Amino acid sequence: MFQNTFPDKAVMADLMAKMLWECKAVHFRPEQPYKLASGLHSPVYIDCRKLLSYPRIRSAIMDFAAATLLSDVGFEQFDCIAGGETAGIPFAALLADRLALPMIYVRKQPKGHGRGAQIEGVMPEGARVLVIEDLTSAGTSIFTFINAVRAAGGVVDHGMALFFYGIFPEAEARFVNGKIQMHHIATWRNVLKIAREQKLFDDEKLGSVEEFLNAPVKWSAAHGGVSELPTA
Numbered sequence: 001m002f003q004n005t006f007p008d009k010a011v012m013a014d015l016m017a018k019m020l021w022e023c024k025a026v027h028f029r030p031e032q033p034y035k036l037a038s039g040l041h042s043p044v045y046i047d048c049r050k051l052l053s054y055p056r057i058r059s060a061i062m063d064f065a066a067a068t069l070l071s072d073v074g075f076e077q078f079d080c081i082a083g084g085e086t087a088g089i090p091f092a093a094l095l096a097d098r099l100a101l102p103m104i105y106v107r108k109q110p111k112g113h114g115r116g117a118q119i120e121g122v123m124p125e126g127a128r129v130l131v132i133e134d135l136t137s138a139g140t141s142i143f144t145f146i147n148a149v150r151a152a153g154g155v156v157d158h159g160m161a162l163f164f165y166g167i168f169p170e171a172e173a174r175f176v177n178g179k180i181q182m183h184h185i186a187t188w189r190n191v192l193k194i195a196r197e198q199k200l201f202d203d204e205k206l207g208s209v210e211e212f213l214n215a216p217v218k219w220s221a222a223h224g225g226v227s228e229l230p231t232a
């Protein structure tokens with residue numbers, strides 16, 4: 001269960017950024033851009049799945065997630081935690097355990113055999129569901145999961161991405177249009193702050209990451225990726 005400590009948000013953000021660096025989850029490959037879920041091409045990629053492999057790190061991250069939700073939303077505001085396939089699922093299980101709540105998970109698409117279900121587990125009609133993802137960048141995937149839960153009778157007013165890019169106005173527009181309040185622990189701003197403080201990127205690398213973060217869609221279009229993002 002959760003230990004009921006509520007660290008300052010800035011402390012949690014910096015610590016998560018340090019953890020991402022420590023477990024080598026921050027990747028940089030401008031010569032062969034990463035293709036993201038949204039179709040964007042990017043010189044950088046954060047692999048939050050690696051957090052799971054480090055018990056002390058994943059435990060602290062779950063404490064931070066619980067502290068963020070309890071202080072920002074409330075103590076009795078959720079009936080269920082839903083993880084999005086795939087990377088959201090293990091974090092949903094850990095967080096549900098921390099908050100002593102039921103857990104479900106949501107497939108990207110309904111299963112093609114068996115019960116044909118998109119939602120796995122038990123979700124009572126009208127349940128207040130928190131949908132959790134490991135990471136949100138352009139904000140495209142989380143709505144697949146939110147829409148499925150809503151269609152099945154769940155109430156989703158809040159989403160959580162442990163890491164949020166925080167650079168896409170299109171993502172913010174999607175949250176407003178989709179009536180979702182998003183919560184996160186850390187963003188790229190925190191990752192870059194630690195990179196500067198600990199000299200983890202030289203000036204040239206820092207400059208090229210910032211070039212992408214300041215104009216990601218333009219960078220993507222110039223490197224073979226999509227040149228626009230949906231806002232709804």
Ligand SMILES: O=P(O)(O)OC[C@H]1O[C@H](OP(=O)(O)OP(=O)(O)O)[C@H](O)[C@@H]1O
Pocket residue numbers: 036037038084085086087088133134135136137138139140141142
């Ligand atoms: O904000 P978005 O543009 O939606 O991008 C973020 C999504 O990308 C990753 O999932 P991915 O599709 O790589 O699948 P996985 O979880 O199965 O690894 C991540 O887990 C988010 O779901």
Ligand SMILES: O=C(O)c1cc(=O)[nH]c(=O)[nH]1
Pocket residue numbers: 035036037038044045046047048135137138
């Ligand atoms: O947008 C994505 O697909 C994405 C970006 C990123 O940094 N990490 C990740 O797992 N997915």
